[in-house]
Amino acid sequence: xxxxxxxxxxxxxxxxxxxxxxxxxxxxxxxxxxxxxxxxxxxxxxxxxxxxxxxxxxxxxxxxxxxxxxxxxxxxxxxxxxxxxxxxxxxxxxxxxxxxxxxxxxxxxxxxxxxxxxxxxxxxxxxxxxxxxxxxxxxxxxxxx
Amino acid sequence: xxxxxxxxxxxxxxxxxxxxxxxxxxxxxxxxxxxxxxxxxxxxxxxxxxxxxxxxxxxxxxxxxxxxxxxxxxxxxxxxxxxxxxxxxxxxxxxxxxxxxxxxxxxxxxxxxxxxxxxxxxxxxxxxxxxxxxxxxxxxxxxxx
Amino acid sequence: xxxxxxxxxxxxxxxxxxxxxxxxxxxxxxxxxxxxxxxxxxxxxxxxxxxxxxxxxxxxxxxxxxxxxxxxxxxxxxxxxxxxxxxxxxxxxxxxxxxxxxxxxxxxxxxxxxxxxxxxxxxxxxxxxxxxxxxxxxxxxxxxx
Amino acid sequence: xxxxxxxxxxxxxxxxxxxxxxxxxxxxxxxxxxxxxxxxxxxxxxxxxxxxxxxxxxxxxxxxxxxxxxxxxxxxxxxxxxxxxxxxxxxxxxxxxxxxxxxxxxxxxxxxxxxxxxxxxxxxxxxxxxxxxxxxxxxxxxxxx
Numbered sequence: 001x002x003x004x005x006x007x008x009x010x011x012x013x014x015x016x017x018x019x020x021x022x023x024x025x026x027x028x029x030x031x032x033x034x035x036x037x038x039x040x041x042x043x044x045x046x047x048x049x050x051x052x053x054x055x056x057x058x059x060x061x062x063x064x065x066x067x068x069x070x071x072x073x074x075x076x077x078x079x080x081x082x083x084x085x086x087x088x089x090x091x092x093x094x095x096x097x098x099x100x101x102x103x104x105x106x107x108x109x110x111x112x113x114x115x116x117x118x119x120x121x122x123x124x125x126x127x128x129x130x131x132x133x134x135x136x137x138x139x140x141x142x143x144x145x
Numbered sequence: 146x147x148x149x150x151x152x153x154x155x156x157x158x159x160x161x162x163x164x165x166x167x168x169x170x171x172x173x174x175x176x177x178x179x180x181x182x183x184x185x186x187x188x189x190x191x192x193x194x195x196x197x198x199x200x201x202x203x204x205x206x207x208x209x210x211x212x213x214x215x216x217x218x219x220x221x222x223x224x225x226x227x228x229x230x231x232x233x234x235x236x237x238x239x240x241x242x243x244x245x246x247x248x249x250x251x252x253x254x255x256x257x258x259x260x261x262x263x264x265x266x267x268x269x270x271x272x273x274x275x276x277x278x279x280x281x282x283x284x285x286x287x288x289x290x
Numbered sequence: 291x292x293x294x295x296x297x298x299x300x301x302x303x304x305x306x307x308x309x310x311x312x313x314x315x316x317x318x319x320x321x322x323x324x325x326x327x328x329x330x331x332x333x334x335x336x337x338x339x340x341x342x343x344x345x346x347x348x349x350x351x352x353x354x355x356x357x358x359x360x361x362x363x364x365x366x367x368x369x370x371x372x373x374x375x376x377x378x379x380x381x382x383x384x385x386x387x388x389x390x391x392x393x394x395x396x397x398x399x400x401x402x403x404x405x406x407x408x409x410x411x412x413x414x415x416x417x418x419x420x421x422x423x424x425x426x427x428x429x430x431x432x433x434x435x
Numbered sequence: 436x437x438x439x440x441x442x443x444x445x446x447x448x449x450x451x452x453x454x455x456x457x458x459x460x461x462x463x464x465x466x467x468x469x470x471x472x473x474x475x476x477x478x479x480x481x482x483x484x485x486x487x488x489x490x491x492x493x494x495x496x497x498x499x500x501x502x503x504x505x506x507x508x509x510x511x512x513x514x515x516x517x518x519x520x521x522x523x524x525x526x527x528x529x530x531x532x533x534x535x536x537x538x539x540x541x542x543x544x545x546x547x548x549x550x551x552x553x554x555x556x557x558x559x560x561x562x563x564x565x566x567x568x569x570x571x572x573x574x575x576x577x578x579x580x
Contacts, residue, residue: 233523233570235550235570235572237543237545237548237550238545252554252565252568253527253565253568255527255528258527260525260527260568262552262568262570264542275542275543278542278543278550278552278570280523280525280552280568280570282525
């Protein structure tokens, strides 16, 4: 696990404020539920508006959750000004449950870049079912010269 | 480009009905704007609810658009009962504009599987700006034995 | 971690024999150094023939090591008849050292499919430097009907 | 398609010299067969040493070919000092034939970065069989300050 640099430290409170400042995350009802150096977790309640034509959560919601969890995990060590450069997501099971939980962690940091992994679970009661597995890269935004 | 098999043929009308039957796509305002064997295109208007904390479209919306365009492209040759197994997306420019356009095509089909690629553009007037580049795999769902 | 099914059990000895039966792995000098349910590790000595134009191991060698470690990890729970369907690899540091070590594990299994992750290290003395981070999907080959 | 910048221009001859300077590419017998702004193609003869335990080319060889073709395509517009940051490869058919052909092109360039796609074919006589489909990112190396 990577150590945050002094300048990059972002508090849980600050990170939550960033999440609340994302209109799309508010539309989906996402809450940041854990945030520490190298780790971030978010949750969103499974509402009917988040489904595809069957009875499962739309893959796009899982991809959003993976993307956002990875961004916050990267930001936890790189600072608030980060961009996710890209990600891969594998859908392993249809997602059905009370809420989604996306947990991301930093695998390694190299300069301004962090490679992160995320798992997305559909949670029903005490049962966390792994639905998608992701990996992505986050980069600190370079200040304009 | 692959030829659809007789049994797999899905009309533009049928495909639009599938899109309309996705609550998450209705929430985002997605319209299927092109659909033929091996190709699908969708559009969604950039509303304030789709942004991240800056003034750009949330990466999760781009990932959703890539996922869904790839699913419909795969479905155009594999039939309506398909699942996207996974995808990779690279974000290449911040997305800002009047609407998003996601165009996907089938690169190759092998049995029940199709590898597809997609480009996601932010469109302002006559200017299509490429914002994300994706690749994914779609599989026809096997009927229960 | 997944449990192997009875029929799928592959011994370390059998797995080593598969590795030895791969001409390309012999060309590169790859040894299978660990193999148990859900986990596989391989090593290859860094010879001058494996470098790119600089003094680093060619990215293609790292991609090969990731691919093969993932295949063996998948095979450890799915049985010897498996195919890697695809993988993503992120190169995080130039690879330089005495040998490469690729460690892969199964994240989750769903039917005939397993999603695996791998880390590739360049090892010098007691120093394991993480050089690449990968994720891929392995599928058991369906017997011909 | 992107235009090379003046400073970045690399001739076919120079690019071939880079390929010849890669010991791993010499080990595999790779030849650069096409190179122009935004495009690169390489070929390698399918020798028994490149196979896996069956009669097919090892997936690691296909991943190497995709990686290298993508690097050269990126270098064609970004200049000779480039690094491939990562790639995804989907294996779509077993590779068997006289030689492999990997063709890569730049999809888009954004500053020092280029997103490229590649197709890898197994060629037998006049038959080009598509075996793998890849996408990756190449970055120009920043000179040390």
